[in-house]
Amino acid sequence: MSAPAQPAVFNPLEDGFIDWPYDQYRRLRAEDPVHRSDLLQGWVVTRYADVSRILRDPASSAVIDNAVPTDMTRAEIQRRDEAARGGRTLVLLDDPDHARLRKLIAKPFRPREVDGLRSLIEERVRLRVDALVAEHGAGTPVELDLIAEFAYPLPVEIFCQMLGIPEEDHPIFRFWVNCIARSLDPVMDQAERDELVARTDEMYAFLEELVETKRGRNDADILSDLVHAEEDGETLTHEELMAQLMTLYVAGHEPTAGLVGNGLRALFDFPDQLAMLQADRSLLRNAVSELLRYDGPNQFVRRIALADMAFDTPAGPVTVPAGAVVYASPGSANRDEAQWGPTVDQVDITRTDAGSHLQFGAGIHACLGSHLARLQAEVMFTAILDRFEEIELAGPAVWSTRMVIRGLSELPVRARLR
Numbered sequence: 001m002s003a004p005a006q007p008a009v010f011n012p013l014e015d016g017f018i019d020w021p022y023d024q025y026r027r028l029r030a031e032d033p034v035h036r037s038d039l040l041q042g043w044v045v046t047r048y049a050d051v052s053r054i055l056r057d058p059a060s061s062a063v064i065d066n067a068v069p070t071d072m073t074r075a076e077i078q079r080r081d082e083a084a085r086g087g088r089t090l091v092l093l094d095d096p097d098h099a100r101l102r103k104l105i106a107k108p109f110r111p112r113e114v115d116g117l118r119s120l121i122e123e124r125v126r127l128r129v130d131a132l133v134a135e136h137g138a139g140t141p142v143e144l145d146l147i148a149e150f151a152y153p154l155p156v157e158i159f160c161q162m163l164g165i166p167e168e169d170h171p172i173f174r175f176w177v178n179c180i181a182r183s184l185d186p187v188m189d190q191a192e193r194d195e196l197v198a199r200t201d202e203m204y205a206f207l208e209e210l211v212e213t214k215r216g217r218n219d220a221d222i223l224s225d226l227v228h229a230e231e232d233g234e235t236l237t238h239e240e241l242m243a244q245l246m247t248l249y250v251a252g253h254e255p256t257a258g259l260v261g262n263g264l265r266a267l268f269d270f271p272d273q274l275a276m277l278q279a280d281r282s283l284l285r286n287a288v289s290e291l292l293r294y295d296g297p298n299q300f301v302r303r304i305a306l307a308d309m310a311f312d313t314p315a316g317p318v319t320v321p322a323g324a325v326v327y328a329s330p331g332s333a334n335r336d337e338a339q340w341g342p343t344v345d346q347v348d349i350t351r352t353d354a355g356s357h358l359q360f361g362a363g364i365h366a367c368l369g370s371h372l373a374r375l376q377a378e379v380m381f382t383a384i385l386d387r388f389e390e391i392e393l394a395g396p397a398v399w400s401t402r403m404v405i406r407g408l409s410e411l412p413v414r415a416r417l418r
């Protein structure tokens with residue numbers, strides 16, 4: 001007699017989840033799309049329509065203090081308060097505070113301003129490939145790790161250069177940023193948590209010193225713009241500025257590296273799509289949207305329900321009660337057959353509605369850096385197509401253990417560099 005089927009459960013610790021969470025998401029969408037998770041002491045929401053609704057719903061708060069207290073929320077509030085940074089990052093605030101901060105820091109990230117950064121980004125990417133050519137040689141097939149040697153260092157280098165951070169400090173920033181990205185995961189032991197808090201403090205102290213040097217000057221860089229940010233008579237306090245800077249680093253680095261790494265890995269699984277892109281670069285813009293949809297880095301966005309939220313599900317009506325913590329999954333929503341149809345699990349770089357993906361979130365917190373992320377990804381993919389000839393997978397891709405920001409820690413490739 002076969003054992004009765006287990007109910008669908010969200011379990012990021014299950015074997016295989018880190019490599020490929022999409023099978024678990026599919027089951028949750030089919031059986032329990034608004035799922036109560038004991039592990040997360042909250043709700044996991046996986047269908048496109050529901051995730052989209054939660055992200056846009058004014059009754060979804062980003063402020064953890066609105067949650068009914070649990071061990072996890074208490075611990076998070078305590079960590080935030082002990083860190084003396086007060087959680088004043090715009091990601092963790094509701095309007096009107098959120099809107100005020102967003103307006104103050106938005107200018108450098110508008111499409112026009114970001115387009116002005118194209119040559120800086122192209123130059124940075126060119127220098128990195130030149131360095132790879134110098135190290136590995138050109139013209140004959142070589143093997144290298146596309147994450148460690150290309151996708152991972154570049155976004156943080158680009159951001160450091162935008163902020164005017166000295167070249168020799170870029171590597172330590174990469175390390176710090178990785179620590180902070182890991183600290184976003186809700187599940188980890190206390191020793192690791194303490195270690196990550198210590199690293200965050202180091203980065204904070206470094207940036208604080210740099211900000212002080214910019215205060216009395218009028219340099220033409222983005223950090224100076226942020227230090228002097230003023231809009232309708234409003235200014236950023238020192239604590240607010242520091243919180244936004246830390247956020248920009250974390251928000252900007254790991255997901256952008258993830259987009260390029262996950263995206264290239266996906267193209268290796270769909271070589272016809274890679275060949276199409278190699279033959280016609282005008283497809284790149286839409287390809288970036290499709291790669292974000294197919295296996296983008298952002299797996300969960302967290303909200304607190306300010307009022308009861310009712311959902312119709314295959315198992316009957318479900319109500320998420322006011323005060324509950326909700327993990328809405330763009331990663332799952334972007335693979336929902338009800339939204340994308342029967343080709344949902346294929347990469348199709350000509351998909352006409354690829355731009356409807358939820359990787360950049362939606363509503364008031366929609367990603368501030370989406371233009372910058374897309375531009376960086378386009379320049380990095382162009383460099384891969386132009387300068388990594390006959391690129392192919394050279395060994396197994398290794399996923400990092402993060403649950404919220406999904407990305408590779410290794411992607412061995414073989415190519416002839418030029």
Ligand code: HEM
Pocket residue numbers: 062090091092102247248249251252253255256259296297298301302358359360361362364365366367368369370372373
């Ligand atoms: C592929 C790359 C990226 C992805 C997938 C991504 C994804 C997201 C998502 C899903 C949110 C919404 C979070 C929420 O609703 O709680 C968000 C917000 C944000 N992102 Fe990005 N992001 C990326 C790159 C960047 C870059 C390059 C920057 C800037 C340097 C950036 C800055 C921000 C900021 C400041 C917010 C907060 C906006 C707010 O709360 O109003 N992101 N991002």
